[in-house]
Amino acid sequence: MDNISEFFKEFKNRLNNPIFGSFIISWLIINWRIPIGLFGYRLSDLKLDGYNSYADLILRNASTWNYFWHPLIFAVLYTFLFPVFRMLIIAFLSYIKKKSNNWNTEIMKDYYVPMNRFVRQEQKYDDLARTLQQIYTEDSKTVEENVELKTHILKLNEDLVVEKNKLPQLRLEVEDMKSEHQRYVQFNNINCISGEWLFIRTNPNSESENEEEIKIMIIGSSISIMTPIDVILWGRILSFNYNSLRKDITIVWEYMDYHPLIDAHTLGKAAFLDVHILQLGYRGKTDVIRGMEGVDHLGNKVQYSRLLKESSRL
Numbered sequence: 001m002d003n004i005s006e007f008f009k010e011f012k013n014r015l016n017n018p019i020f021g022s023f024i025i026s027w028l029i030i031n032w033r034i035p036i037g038l039f040g041y042r043l044s045d046l047k048l049d050g051y052n053s054y055a056d057l058i059l060r061n062a063s064t065w066n067y068f069w070h071p072l073i074f075a076v077l078y079t080f081l082f083p084v085f086r087m088l089i090i091a092f093l094s095y096i097k098k099k100s101n102n103w104n105t106e107i108m109k110d111y112y113v114p115m116n117r118f119v120r121q122e123q124k125y126d127d128l129a130r131t132l133q134q135i136y137t138e139d140s141k142t143v144e145e146n147v148e149l150k151t152h153i154l155k156l157n158e159d160l161v162v163e164k165n166k167l168p169q170l171r172l173e174v175e176d177m178k179s180e181h182q183r184y185v186q187f188n189n190i191n192c193i194s195g196e197w198l199f200i201r202t203n204p205n206s207e208s209e210n211e212e213e214i215k216i217m218i219i220g221s222s223i224s225i226m227t228p229i230d231v232i233l234w235g236r237i238l239s240f241n242y243n244s245l246r247k248d249i250t251i252v253w254e255y256m257d258y259h260p261l262i263d264a265h266t267l268g269k270a271a272f273l274d275v276h277i278l279q280l281g282y283r284g285k286t287d288v289i290r291g292m293e294g295v296d297h298l299g300n301k302v303q304y305s306r307l308l309k310e311s312s313r314l
Contacts (some may be wrong), residue, residue: 022075032069187242194218202301249278
């Protein structure tokens, strides 16, 4: 590949040589029959002019003078004499131009410009100068304003990129807020804890850590409790509040004692109030309450575990 590149480079240098290029042009002009016959004639047309083949065309027109000396003489003359001839032409044109200027000066030497015309030309020149200065000043202001606008646009683009980068985070925050709002609405609905629960109360201050375990049924704001001694406690929820900041529920119960033999014809009698502050436990990502644990107003640990299938989906 290097040898081929060197060959074409050398061939290009030879073509740029004035004598070589002039020789080729002269050869093509003097031997015009050969290129025209080779590139412009078919063999059948060539035979009409008396040539049997392309080789016959080249050989019959071949001669030392036509193929070498005549093109060489014309190439040398063109290379060495044409620059001199061109220089003579330029000198002649320069001489004519100089003579023409002298004649014009000689003709115009007695010409004078009227004063009023001169004054008008001066005023016109001054007006044009002021207009040009005004245009230059306005153009400078326009350039400055353009630079300021470009700077402002760049800053706006940077701010836009920053805001676009914030957009995904804002969308996540909006989704979190929507989810939290939905959870707040659902958890403030008392029906979210309806169902059957296993209730366990533990006294952490007792050495034996007495534990109370009962089953309760919650339906809306009403509850029923079956104690270990077969005493049914009826109750109702006086207050139900979900705190979205602490993520807990505060429940205020009012219990009514009811005994089948003693209170058969009554609803029972008010027994006591109980206040529970409970942390919620969810099932997976469905926000279904499966358990609650916390403390009551006496400091006892309380725990609720759902027994039946969830009656509420949040």
